[in-house]
Amino acid sequence: MPVPFGEIGIVIALLLVCLVALVLVLIARREAAAQREQATKDVAEIKSEARALLADAERRADRLAEREDAIAAERRALKELERDLQARSAEVTALHERTVTEQAAAEAQARELLEASAGLTTDEARAELVRRTVETATNEAAAQVRRAEAHARRTAEAKAKRIVATAVQRAAVPTSSQSSITVLRLPSEEMKGRIIGKEGRNIRTFEALTGVNVLIDDTPDAVVLSCFDAERRELAQVALEALMADGRIHPQRIEAAYAEAVEGADERTLAAGHDAAERAGVGGLDTELVRTMGRLRLRTSYGQNVLEHLVETALVAAAIAAEVGADVETTRRAAFLHDLGKALTAEKQGTHAQLGADLARRHGESPAVVNAIAAHHDEVPVETVEGVLVQAADAISASRPGARREELDQYVERMDKLEQLVTAHAGVRRALAMSAGREVRVVVEPSEVDDYALPQLAVAIAKHIEADLAYPGEIKVTVVREIRASATAG
Structure with missing residues (x-):
């Protein structure tokens, strides 16, 4: 009876499955054998490492035991040494006590002998020793001070001369002495006739209005304004310059130019203060201080223009401060403001140093600057080295040859x-x-x-x-x- 094809396929499939299963079993056995072999090797290596660790531990235990024995021996030696030291310490203590006792007895015996021979008690001898020591130290200190002062005098004078000479040379400025005339340059010779006017009416009007003498002589292209009052001269100068620039000169125009000059006085004052502060290198001044400084352009002291004197003093003081290591900016500022009060003496009671210091204090100046202003004529004590430098610079500027003339002040008075x-x-x-x-x-x-x-x-x-x-x-x-x-x- 023939086998159907479908059954043969099933049989073959079963055989194949059995074959695959057998192959997998063989592979699994091989891998298991390999793992057992690897495990055996690992166990052998672990045992070998364990034996090595055990041997090392035994060696360390032996060394530790030996070290413990050595430490025990050292402890026994230290105990013996400690007992020996204690015994020696007791001997030293006893010896020290005997020595102290013997020394005290010897000092007492020596003191008795010294008092008996010198006729002094211990307290008296101690006081005499102290007195002589103090006297010797005082004499030596005084000698050292005298030597230092002598050396300082020998070197200080030469150094001071060098510093002052350097400061004056650095601040070489034109003389600040002021005369009682102002010279104006004319654009042409024909302008003289306009200034004089028909039958001299223009010049008479100008002189009567301004209070200034107008001198027109043979000097080419120039006219001279003469007056003891600097404010009048300035107003006349500004008015005449405006008239010459305009070209129209007659009594009504003269009055208008003079009125404009009077109205512009405050602006000129402020501009003069700013210009002086810039030349002196002083910044950050309050506007009222600048305006007050500008008023000093019309003030003289023994013929010396006060505002020019302040600029010069600031430059000299700053140069000296730089040489001696003082605060340059504080010195410069205080020197520039030191005669500030001269603009107020006609309005308020008090010296110009007091008035200037009060004004500077009210407008935010530092205490060092205020003290330097108040003390520049020694009306109050000087508190800083910058104040001393302001005094020195003030004297230098005032004593320069040609800076001051007493005759001009007498004439103005x-x-x-x-x-x-x-x-x-x-x-x-x-x-x-x-x-x-x-x-x-x-x-x-x-x-x-x-x-x-x-x-x-x-x-x-x-x-x-x-x-x-x-x-x-x-x-x-x-x-x-x-x-x-x-x-x-x-």
């Missing part, structure tokens, strides 16, 4: 006194001392003094001057009464 004497008369509105004090022009109030009273007033003023004022030569008194009327046509 005489002119002020002449004007004050004249203005004391009733009806006088303004008095102008001119021509170096040889003439005084008196402007009266037309409502108080009529034309008939002018001669009597001139004579009264002349007699008053003769009686109360010492002056060389003659003084001409000119009384001016002017009435103006104006109307507007509309």
Whole structure:
């Protein structure tokens, strides 16, 4: 009976499955044998390592035992040494006690012998020893001080001269001495005729308005403004420069130019203060301080312009401070502001040092600067080295040859006194001392003094001057009464 094909396939499939299973079994047995072999090798290696570790542990145990034996031996030796030291310490203590006792006895015996031979007790001898020691030390210290002072004097004078010379050379500036004239350059010779005007009316108006003498001589292209008052000269200079720039010169224009010059005074003051601060190298000043400094451009001290003196003093003081190692900026600032109060002496009571220090304090200046200002004439003690340098620089600037002339201050004082004497008369509105004090022009109030009273007033003023004022030569008194009327046509 034939076998169906389907059954043969099944048989073959079963055989194949059995064959694959047999192959897998063989492979598994081989891998198991390999693992057993590897495990055997690993166990052998572990046993070998364990035996090596055990041997090493035994060796370490032997060395540790030997070390413990050595330590025990050292401990026994240390105990024996300690017992020996204790015994020796006891011997030393006993010996020290005996020595102290013997020394005290010897000192007592020596003290008794010394007191007996010198006639002094122990306290007296100690006091005498202290006195002599102190006296010797004091004498040696005094000798050292004298030697140091002598050396300082020998070297300080030469060093001071070098520092001052260096500072003065670095601050080489034009002389700050001021005269009582101002020279203006004219754009052309023809301008002189315009300034004089028809029959001299322009120059008379200008002089009467400004109180300044206008000197027009043969000097080409120049006109001289002469007046003891620096403020009047400045106003006249500004007004005349404006007139020359405009070209139109007549009495009404002169009055307008003078009014503009008066209005611009504050601006010129502030500009002068800023310019001086910049030249001196001082920054961060309060605006009120700058304005006050600018007012000093019109102030002189013994003929020396105060603002120029302050700039020069600041430069000299800063150079000296740099040489001696002081605070340069503080010294420069204090030197620049030290005569600040001279702008206030006509308005307030007190010395210019006090007034300047108070003003600087109110406007935020440092205590060092305020003290240097207040102390620059030794009215208060100087607290800093910068204050001392300000004093030195002030003296250097004031004592330079040609810096100051006492005659100019005396002349200005005489002119002020002449004007004050004249203005004391009733009806006088303004008095102008001119021509170096040889003439005084008196402007009266037309409502108080009529034309008939002018001669009597001139004579009264002349007699008053003769009686109360010492002056060389003659003084001409000119009384001016002017009435103006104006109307507007509309």
